Structure formats: C-alpha cells, structure tokens
Amino acid sequence: MNSLQSKGFAPVVSHLKKDGREWTVKEKIMLGLSPKEYWAVQLRNPFNWVLWAIYAVGLPILVGRFIFGLGWVTHSSYDYPWGLFLGWGLFTMVPLSASGFMMGTTVELFGRKDFKPIERLGLLNGLLGYLFAVMFLQVDLGQPWRLIYPMFVSLGPAAVLFLVAWHVATYLSCQVAELVPAFAEWMGFPKAKQAIKKIVLGLTIAGIILSTLHQGALGALFTYAPGKVHPLWYSSSFQWFQFFVSAVFAGLSMLIVVSTLTKWFMRWRCDENYLNNLSKLTLGLAKGASLALITYLVIKIIGVAHDNDWQYLASGWGAWFMFEMVVGVILPLIFYTMAVRNSNASLARFSAFLAVFGLALNRLNTALITFNWQLYQEIPHWRELVIVVTVYATYIVVYRAVLARMPILYTWKENK
C-alpha cells in the first residue's frame, strides 16, 4: 500500500470521493480501491503469504483442539494446569494492552490534548489486546461455552478470578464505548459520537478503576500458589502492585512499538498530524514509561527485601531473575532516560521493544518458567505453540484491518 500511495493512491479520509459522491460502506471496506485492485494488493503483500502459511498449519490444529479436546494440543499436565494459552494470551497480552486506560487518562482526565494524535491507537491497542486475551481464554477453558457462568449462573465472588472475569468483561464494554467515536465518524453516525463525548470522563475513570484492579488481580492469582512460584517472582503483599505497575510501562511501551510498526508498514494510512507528532509523542510516552520502570524496579527490590529472599539471588534462579531485571527493566529504564534527555525517539523505540520483551519474560517466568520450580520444567506441546501463533496472527490481522479503515492513525474530515 505504501508503494501504491507513491503512485498517487489517496486513502479514504472523508465521506466524499474526489468527485463529490459519497463512498459506500463496501467501498470503504475495500479501502477505496476497486475489488480487483484490492485483492491484487492483498496477494502482493509478502506478510500475507506468511499469514496464509500460519493459517494452513494452525487452523486445522485450532479446530482439532475443539474436536479432540485440550489433551490433544497440550501435555495434559496436572502439575502445570496453565500453559502458553494463559501464560502468553492472558498474563502477557493484558498488561501489553494497558495503553487503553493510560491514553484515556492522559488525554481525557489530565487534559493533555497534545497526546490526541496517538490516543485512539492506544485505545485500539487496549481493546484488541483484551478481546484476544478473551479469545486465548476461550481456547484454554475446558468448557468455553460456560464463560458466562461466573456472571450469571454460579457466582464465586470471593475468588480473584471472579474479579478478573467481571472486570475484563466490563472493561471490554468500556473500551468499545471509548472507540465508538472512531467507528461513528467512519460510518457517519454523528449522534453516537456525541453521546459518548458526554460520558467520556466517566468511562475513563471506570477504566482506571477496572484496570488497577484486574491488572493487579492477574498478579494476585499467583498468590494462591505461594509454594509453587519461585520466591523471587512471588510476593504475597506486593504481587498485585508489581503486576499493575509493570502493566503501566508495558502498555506505554507496546504503544510505542505499535506506533513504530505503523510508521514503518502503514505509512500510507497515517496523516501528517500523526506522523509529524509521533517522535515528540514517543518521547512523551517514554517519559511516562521510565517513571513506571523506576517505580517497578524499586518495588521489585522491596519485594525481595520484604520476604528476605536475598539468598535466592545467588542461585541459578537468581541469575535468571537478574537477567530479567537487567535486560527487561534496568536497560529500558536507562535507554528511555537517555532518549528523553537527548530527544532521541529512535532510542526510545528500541527501548520500548526491550521493555515489551522484559514484561513478557516476567509474565512467562511467573506463570510457567519458575512455576513449580521445585518440581520440573514443563516444555509446552508443539501444537500449543502453533495455536498461540495462529490466534496471535488473527490478532494482527484484525488490528491491521481496523487501522487500515477507521480513523485511528488519521483524522476524519467531516463534510461541510
């Protein structure tokens, strides 16, 4: 599409075509191209070839999971009830999607209107991340058709997962509402946009409450397993706080990562307002992320001190812990700080990739790698990995499809 643009292609930015007629919905979905052109573009894109290869292998296995059961795609471990589906799909995807509430707070609550060009990308990153966390959950649950049981059929409100279930469900609706304006502009429903505008502060505050609690609750889930998670990754008192604070820098870093990818691969869809502000906004996000990182680093150290886990630092697990802290926390912290001081957006972008890696490593360490550290190491079944890649590929497909159409990376031009 980038090359198409250099040949004079202009993407849809308003309801009206150049000749003054209105775009039909079908034409908007086709990105303003003729069907023939549209499919030609899809076929030419090498990234799509990769996706087709993933689906060719992954879809049959995904279908097989629902026909033959979890036992066919996992090692059916009783000792490791949770595998990659939750370790990656829930515990990693959800903090990486904290950008939604972060950007809502920055723009709507703190009134930092200068972050507006990137606000919707943050909201979308949040919505899709949560949506696909639920997809991963649906793959993992033994009886996914009972997903609504904790809401309406049999309630166990004293359980941490009950809170996660309710909060993720309400927060998803919250995020859908926050993105209604983008959809309304694209479809031409001005009233829907107005309605949301009136309640946006309420939605934002609801988003903060729900995010604080469910990001924390994901950590608190592991407090049920005091002897199973390695002491360096476990803190009865601070686990929820560590998960919440790391979600803050993870959400911001993921937003930098995604914005960088759009800048590289979807430039045709970005408008001047977005591209010209991006470096400045990246540094703004970097500043926020570095504050969260230093906070996180300190509470991690407090966590070790509070439980007196120092002796574990000298073990092999301790070295692994130090690796996570240095590569995933301290280095991003240093690079972010340098980037902000020297106004170096490229360094901030590099740092963001590192911080996202660090977050993923932390969640996988807690949920899988150091889990049952006194028993043995569980290596996930290859089919489990294939399904994770397939579902994540779908996340990317949907993400790209929305970005290509709705006014996320560009500002919609209203007709006069």
Place this chain on the structure above:
Amino acid sequence: MKMFNRRSFLKGGLAGGAAIAAVGTSKQAEAAGSFGGYPDSMGVLVDLTKCVGCRTCEAACNKEQGLPAPDKSFDDPSVFEEKREGGLPRRTTEKAYTVVQKYDVPGREHPLFRKVQCNHCNEPACLTSCFVNAYKKTPEGAVMYDPTVCVGCRTCMVACPFYIPAYSYSSAINPVVKKCIMCYDTRLKFGKPPACVEACPQEVMTFGKRKDLLKLAHQRISEKPDAYVDHVYGETEVGGTAWMYLSDVPFDKIGYDTHLGDQPIISYVKEFLAVVPMVLTIWPALFTGFHLLSNRKDALKNEENKS
C-alpha cells in the same frame, strides 16, 4: 458459621461495590479471620508405619467411584517404579483418586508406602480460588466439587498446595476436575468411612471425628516416641486438613511439603482482596480530583471570559 460471614462480606465487597463495601468495613476484623474447620467434621488418620503397599485402597476407590479400569492391575507392584516427569513418583490422575507411592528410605528395613489422595483441607485453596463456587466443604468434612458449573479454568489445580485435583483433558465435550470426595455421597453422608479406609487389610487408616483423631495421633506418638516422628502432618498444615498422617520417617524425606506453613492458602490472597473495595471507593473521587486539578487553568479562563 464464621466462614459464611467472611464469604458474604467478600461477596459484598467485590460484587456490590462501593456502597456495600463502605457498610461492610466494620466487619473487616472478622473478615480477615480464618475458618478453623467445622467442629464435628470427620477425618482420617493414616499411620504410614503400618502400610505394606498392597494397593487394596486403590482398588476399593476405583470400584466405589466407578472409575475406568487401570492400565495395570491393582496387584501389579511395578507401578511403584513408574516415574512421571521430573523423576517424580506417581500422582493422582483423572483415573485414580488415590495412589500409593513407595519410598526406599536408607536404614529402614522395608520401603515406606505413602497413600496420596485429597486431604480435604479445613479451608481449602481449591474452594477459595473457584470463581463459580464449584467447591463446597461439607460439615462432615468432605471437599465436594460440582462438575455442572465448572468452567474449566483450572485455578483450583494451581491453588492446591498438595497437587491433588486432576483434569479430564481427554474429554472435548465435558472435561471436569477429578478428585477424591471422601466418598461423600455414597458413604460419608451416612456416617460411614470412605471405601479405601474400610478396605484396608492392615488397618492403616482410622476414621473418626477430626478432633478425636488428633488426640489419638498424639497419644500414639507419646506411647511409642521411638516409633514415630513427633509431628502429625495435617494438624496445622495450610490451616489443618481432614486427612492426617503419622510417620516414622521425617515427612520431608517421603515427599511431603513441610514448608507449607500453618495459614490457609486464602490468607496469602487476603491482602489483595482487602484492596479491592478500597480502590472501588477511593479511585473515583481521587481521579475526579486529579481531573479538576489538571484542568483548573481552562476552568479559570472560562470564568474570566464570562465576567
């Protein structure tokens, strides 16, 4: 009945949100307490010194619970040599609610056999971690599981400190948790001992009220201090369990986790649970305040423009 108070408080705090949480704060001291177990609940005392590893209990359990036929017959001693991942001994599975493990203890004349099944905790981790209330602790002491509401999140398996619940992963349509229910619906409810206890030819297990069993256990230790380690495993572990064990070999040498502590698992989660109603009540005012503060310049400007 203390437990119901705590649970209903948490229900209020979590589900009802701000209003109920504000009313409920006066109950908090009680809410933070632990459930010590039902006063007349039943239990089983297992004297490991007596077990010869005949696996009659396994066969009785299989029959009573209508479990599928085992891969190897119940009189085949080769199962004791089987290792699961990590070189660990056999454990409970979806086909076996109880298994006997063999430990070769240096210096001991015979190998030590250890029967493993659900310990039926006083305040079970599986129960407190379940978000659909599928678990129930009956006044008789059994920890029951309701497969008709289970969603299959398997948090109970993560939470169980004894690695007991198994899951029927092989089923695509109706996978459920599989674990010992102390023969509640066929025996315990009617005051009868579980099938495994009754079947044991060596009288390894004694069925009775938990408080009586505790006395019996300590009596045995004091009568024969050389024959037993001075500890009743399950008396205090994770808040106490209905199944308790006597051994002549230190428990950490025969696969028991001796670092579980005396607190029920839920006590490690309570610090977070207490935060929940506070965030729900404090955050709205706090962040609305932040909003007003950060937009005060705009607000002032508007005022000036009006005047």
